[in-house]
Amino acid sequence: MKVYISADLEGIAGVTHAEHTMRDGKEHERARVLMTEEVNAAISGAIEAGATEIVVNDSHGTMRNIIPERLHKDAYLISGTPKPLSMMEGIDDSFDAAMFIGYHAACGTQNAVLDHTYAGRVVSAAIINGMELGETGINAAVAGYFGVPVVMVSGDTAVASQARDLIPGVVTVVVKQGIGRYAARSLHPEKAQAVIKEAARKALGSLGSVGCFRVRPPVCLELHMNNTGMADIAELIPGVERIAPRAIRFVSEDYLTVFKAMRAAITLAGETLQ
Ligand SMILES: [Zn+2]
Structure with a gap:
């Protein structure tokens, strides 16, 4: 095992x-x-x-x-x-x-x-397919x-x-x-x-009594950030859409692609804190 x-x-x-x-x-x-x-x-x-x-x-x-x-x-x-x-x-x-x-x-x-969710100084909420997730x-x-x-x-x-x-x-x-x-x-x-x-x-x-937690495609991430400057920079990522002054959206059929886009957005947005 x-x-x-x-x-x-x-x-x-x-x-x-x-x-x-x-x-x-x-x-x-x-x-x-x-x-x-x-x-x-x-x-x-x-x-x-x-x-x-x-x-x-x-x-x-x-x-x-x-x-x-x-x-x-x-x-x-x-x-x-x-x-x-x-x-x-x-x-x-x-x-x-x-x-x-x-x-x-x-x-x-x-x-x-x-x-917090991944980066306390950047993220105020991560919503995936309508679920606010930590x-x-x-x-x-x-x-x-x-x-x-x-x-x-x-x-x-x-x-x-x-x-x-x-x-x-x-x-x-x-x-x-x-x-x-x-x-x-x-x-x-x-x-x-x-x-x-x-x-x-x-x-x-007792393996077998717990199921996998899966997010079904299409996977839609809405990432809410602490200020507009963070969304300004996260919006530069190809495929990212600005949905609110402090929020972006990214959609893909593939969960790992969304996960990586989220990390890229958080990392870039964090640059504004430097
Ligand atoms: Zn943590």
Whole structure:
């Protein structure tokens, strides 16, 4: 059994602030350890469930957060950025299941720790075929494109609820309850790791009960941005249509083409912040 893990940082137990998540934050080094240990817990659970190959993709910020020498020896680590599929780099149709560790709710979710969608300073909403999606949905649809079900998602209460709304049967692990954007009531890290390990084992032990989350073609992305200057520059991408002062639209038959166009638009729009 081949298992794919995408790991983010905002949904790790104990993490509540940019001091944890930004590379130069005072708490970042500690947050990296906590992230690595939650991923290790998922790996241990996967191995107990019979996983024979595990690929972990570091999916936060610089994508160089997981500490290689502390990662479980039986997993491959993809780190660094940019990479073609970003938070889902390395996924393909050879995998039996995917798990999301340390995930967070979509931009605009109340009482959700560090809620955002791909780039908090750029994106105010990503709407795909009429569904407002966060990273859980956007990335689960990349897995679904390859026929891979997302069987487990860990993070705060809000991301767990968004995951269950999109993916019937998904196992969710709540490691903290958001009290606001920058506050949470969290499990102790060791407790969070124990729950993640058990959930991973359980989720992979009942493969087949979770379906793939797929976005059917034609795929229509509406990307709402924080200001008009961002849409000015995103509009330069061939095929992109300006639909509002701060919003663009991109349509394709192919989900991955839309996913890549979204990333290009976000990256270009982010240039206005330099
Ligand atoms: Zn994220």
